[in-house]
Amino acid sequence: MKRLEGKIALVTGSSRGIGQQIAIGLAREGCDVIIHGRKKENTNKTKELLTEYGVKVDVVEGDLTQEQVIKDIVSYITSTYGKLDILYNNAAIQGKQKPIWEFTKEDFEHEFENNFYPLVRLCQAFAPMMQERGYGRIINLSSGIKNEPNLSPYGTSKAMVDKFTEDLAAALNGSGVLVNALDPGWLKTDLGGPHAWHEVESVLPGAIELALYDNDGPNGQWISAQDFHSK
Template sequence: METIDISGKWALVTGASRGVGRQISLGLARAGCNVVLHSRLLESTATLAAELHELGVQTHQVAAELSDAAELTSMLESLLQSGPEIDILYNNAAIMTPYRQDWLNIPDEDYQRSFQVNVIALSRICHAFIPGMKSRKWGRIVNVTSGIQDQPELIAYSISKGAVDKFTTDTSGHLAEHGVLMNTLDPGWLRTDLGGPNAPGDVTSVLPGALIPVLTETTHGQLFRAQDYANAQE
């Protein structure tokens, strides 16, 4: 498959400290892309930053609790004022809500918190970096969604990912003519802190699929399933 050259570009990966975001950051770095690493604490991405430097790329570390609007504002302002120009955005960070056996009694806070982190923060991060991508006539935004279904016990998480899908399809049409392609990515059910120990997939199987929406000239508003590319020959 022919891929585009992203060496020297800058990507922001939210939730880069572990799990899927860590793999995406490593994959981008192996393609020569510099990476802004986000998590809640700067020290949580320190080891990864060192690994990326070993791969010959630059990094920048940022921290924000995404349910805290003021922390998110401060992180975005600081990146926009003094950070690198972001060409590629992976909105990967998310929280899973507690498994509610009593699924007819989902507490309001499950919806509030999952929407704060998984939807509202994601939309604010997109809106912060879209103007720069549009002015440079190139950008890739990958919003990480989920294939979860038929689990009302996790409905607040599931609906938040449905909102990510709708955000992406409704927004992407306004961006494509400016060279900015926004798509969604389903990583598959993977053994991470969020996916849990019973997931069938190793987290490394998210590559190379997670990079396909960025490395190939693609359409917009589409769902990419990372597992469709697992074990693919390079």
């Protein structure tokens, strides 16, 4: 049985890596998917991979650090579909490693501008619409990173994601909109690198379980995709 038929999802950063897997997982459940990359052509592979599932696949593009790109994406989705059921805030970067003493204000700001503010903006745009309809699932990609001081701006940006997720969940409690943070595990992607513990495919099925929760399911929680393999 396909459990997300009739639903539409946006997955930011679904041109490759974890976002691509999330798009596949959603399509397998019958969900229509709006995929995204910095450039439309970056998403060609994902689009091709989704064809076998027979769902509607749409594409939006742009660098999410640009406020106008976010405005254009929100305006396109609302005018074309009139709703968004599921939002995966997946796009992020990981900056270069350095001794923690050497990170500049700009190093931190660069990670917050890529990993935190676009996520906040997209939540602020779509959560009120979801609340009005009494249904929505927002999944914010977090990280289990710890004891990695040489990646402090990245880790800090993910701690910000966790706190914002908790706060937004509290604001939406009981509305039918659930907001949770997903730790995908350390995965072999461009960001995770070749020495990561898990294959990228292992983010499934966990990543999709968060979209399948009933309205009384977890809200404001930090959930590990890898835990779903031992259940």
